[in-house]
Amino acid sequence: MVLNHAAPTQPAPDADPGAETPALHITDLSETFERKGRQVHAVNGLSMAARRGQVTALLGANGAGKTTTLQCAQGLLRPTSGTVRLLDEDPWQASPDVRARVGVMLQDGGLPQAVRPMELLRHVSRLYKDPRPVNELIELLGIAPFATTSIRRLSGGQRQRVGLAAALIGRPEVLFLDEPSAGLDPQSRQIVFDLITQLRDAGTCIILTTHLMDDAARLADYVYIVHHGSVAAQGTVADLVSTEQHAPVVMTVTLAEQRARDLREQPPWQTDSYREIEWTVKDRTVTLTGELTAVQIREITEWATADNTIPETLSVQPRSLEDVFLEVSGSDPR
Numbered sequence: 001m002v003l004n005h006a007a008p009t010q011p012a013p014d015a016d017p018g019a020e021t022p023a024l025h026i027t028d029l030s031e032t033f034e035r036k037g038r039q040v041h042a043v044n045g046l047s048m049a050a051r052r053g054q055v056t057a058l059l060g061a062n063g064a065g066k067t068t069t070l071q072c073a074q075g076l077l078r079p080t081s082g083t084v085r086l087l088d089e090d091p092w093q094a095s096p097d098v099r100a101r102v103g104v105m106l107q108d109g110g111l112p113q114a115v116r117p118m119e120l121l122r123h124v125s126r127l128y129k130d131p132r133p134v135n136e137l138i139e140l141l142g143i144a145p146f147a148t149t150s151i152r153r154l155s156g157g158q159r160q161r162v163g164l165a166a167a168l169i170g171r172p173e174v175l176f177l178d179e180p181s182a183g184l185d186p187q188s189r190q191i192v193f194d195l196i197t198q199l200r201d202a203g204t205c206i207i208l209t210t211h212l213m214d215d216a217a218r219l220a221d222y223v224y225i226v227h228h229g230s231v232a233a234q235g236t237v238a239d240l241v242s243t244e245q246h247a248p249v250v251m252t253v254t255l256a257e258q259r260a261r262d263l264r265e266q267p268p269w270q271t272d273s274y275r276e277i278e279w280t281v282k283d284r285t286v287t288l289t290g291e292l293t294a295v296q297i298r299e300i301t302e303w304a305t306a307d308n309t310i311p312e313t314l315s316v317q318p319r320s321l322e323d324v325f326l327e328v329s330g331s332d333p334r
């Protein structure tokens with residue numbers, strides 16, 4: 001995990017000078033709004049990169065600055081300062097050629113209410129030289145049952161799928177997805193996830209925002225945690241949840257009957273080195289939480305098996321992406 005307090009303007013994925021230029025490269029971006037005579041620093045010195053063939057996720061609490069960052073990346077907002085390069089151009093002044101290579105699915109769908117999905121998708125497909133066949137997308141995203149119902153009458157999840165189909169028609173090289181799984185039932189979520197994975201494997205650069213840590217953990221190749229308008233931490237999910245030597249873990253042991261009786265008489269973790277570790281016992285299950293070291297995990301395992309019994313369960317779980325997110329973002333909503 002790279003915590004960015006020390007080096008706030010260094011996007012890590014650029015470390016290898018021989019690496020391919022990122023499809024999206026943002027350096028020291030700031031965006032300030034005026035609200036009731038007051039300045040709102042929506043984005044504050046944010047740097048990031050997103051590469052082809054990868055899913056890059058922006059995580060952040062409400063108001064962290066994710067949508068504003070994406071709007072600058074898409075050329076919908078002009079940065080107050082900093083630079084944005086999208087497919088090697090400034091998106092604010094991008095040529096029609098570059099715009100045609102980018103797909104965007106907005107948080108609320110942004111779709112016209114009166115038209116029907118089939119009409120809308122056919123209309124959008126006429127804007128491109130080599131569009132994906134509309135029927136193929138309708139099939140892929142399960143749109144057929146409501147293809148001729150006006151968008152106004154669709155559920156949030158159905159609109160979401162139409163919005164995604166519209167974003168995909170032009171075979172985009174870069175795809176922006178704002179909360180792609182919002183409002184989706186488990187089946188639709190699976191369809192959308194499979195599609196994102198296929199697009200990624202085919203070389204598309206996918207940039208998504210989400211509030212759902214499970215989605216990020218499942219999909220993202222690289223994660224930026226945005227806090228108060230800048231990057232507070234970044235890395236692969238594995239990097240971010242890495243336990244290293246002393247990271248917080250939860251260890252659970254369900255002891256065999258005899259060992260559980262021994263535990264009540266003399267718990268092994270009453271020495272000084274376990275002072276910071278919290279532990280609870282319920283029936284035969286002991287749960288230890290804290291910065292357990294590898295030595296302590298070994299000691300506990302040895303103790304639990306010392307009478308040649310095998311514990312019913314024995315597990316050590318690292319912190320989750322959500323734990324990391326809360327640690328980095330704090331608990332104060334903006």
Ligand SMILES: Nc1ncnc2c1ncn2[C@@H]1O[C@H](COP(=O)(O)OP(=O)(O)OP(=O)(O)O)[C@@H](O)[C@H]1O
Pocket residue numbers: 033034035040041042043060061062063064065066067068069334
């Ligand atoms: N046009 C605007 N005028 C004034 N303030 C704005 C404007 N757009 C965004 N903001 C403010 O900038 C901050 C960042 O907003 P942004 O929408 O980028 O956050 P976000 O991370 O996308 O949040 P969410 O997860 O809720 O969508 C918020 O405090 C928001 O109120």
